[in-house]
Amino acid sequence: MKQTGAALGLAVEWLKNCKSLFVLTGAGVSKESGIPTFRDALEGLWANYNPEQLATPEGFRKNPSLVWQWYDSRRQKVKDVVPNPGHFALAELQKMVPEFFLCTQNVDGLHIRAGSSDVVEIHGSISRFKCFDNGHVQTEVPYDLKDPPLCECGSLVRPDVVWFNEPMPEKLLKQSFTAAEKADVALVVGTSGLVYPAASLPFHAKQSGAKIIEVNPNRTELTDSCDLFLAGPSGEVLPQLVEGLK
Numbered sequence: 001m002k003q004t005g006a007a008l009g010l011a012v013e014w015l016k017n018c019k020s021l022f023v024l025t026g027a028g029v030s031k032e033s034g035i036p037t038f039r040d041a042l043e044g045l046w047a048n049y050n051p052e053q054l055a056t057p058e059g060f061r062k063n064p065s066l067v068w069q070w071y072d073s074r075r076q077k078v079k080d081v082v083p084n085p086g087h088f089a090l091a092e093l094q095k096m097v098p099e100f101f102l103c104t105q106n107v108d109g110l111h112i113r114a115g116s117s118d119v120v121e122i123h124g125s126i127s128r129f130k131c132f133d134n135g136h137v138q139t140e141v142p143y144d145l146k147d148p149p150l151c152e153c154g155s156l157v158r159p160d161v162v163w164f165n166e167p168m169p170e171k172l173l174k175q176s177f178t179a180a181e182k183a184d185v186a187l188v189v190g191t192s193g194l195v196y197p198a199a200s201l202p203f204h205a206k207q208s209g210a211k212i213i214e215v216n217p218n219r220t221e222l223t224d225s226c227d228l229f230l231a232g233p234s235g236e237v238l239p240q241l242v243e244g245l246k
């Protein structure tokens, strides 16, 4: 969908004058690379399971192998896809504004693969691992294991993602709120604004005086609170923004 000139032009103008840009991305951006959202991925073999069984500390305690295999399948999926033009546009945008902060709710690492640096992965990463009991960082965890490996301390290893019923990493959350506060423009991309506390970041930016630009294919819970809504997939809209800034 080609953007109408007026809205896109205004967004470009705001970005041109922007000294500090805060970006929040969500599942919509990953979906455009072919990664189904968590709930959409509950199909086939996984159709009979729910997030409580697959993505909570309680679920892991109850059936570590099941949770391990679920994340192994997600990790395999991520390995087989590539970043899309929206990811690449954000990596370019980072070089075009004086201060840039990217907070993502996605755990697939695609922003980093597209060249973004200092990405704050607020929900963790499925490519990183730690032990369940003590959080010891693990390296070189192979694919296709049926059961979670053991840490040197004897604890089971788990993916380093934030599960339901778990708090977000405090340090990253604090960094994100500070950046949102400082921003003069906030860009919200591919997220419906339903997952708290990440969803409150754009509102925090707005309260501190930032203009909010939302990029989503359809209107969301956030839209009415945004200053500008750019309708369309991020892979189409973001490259147009970057083009406008050149």
Ligand SMILES: [Zn+2]
Binding pocket: 131, 132, 133, 134, 135, 136, 151, 152, 153, 154, 155
């Ligand atoms: Zn350990």
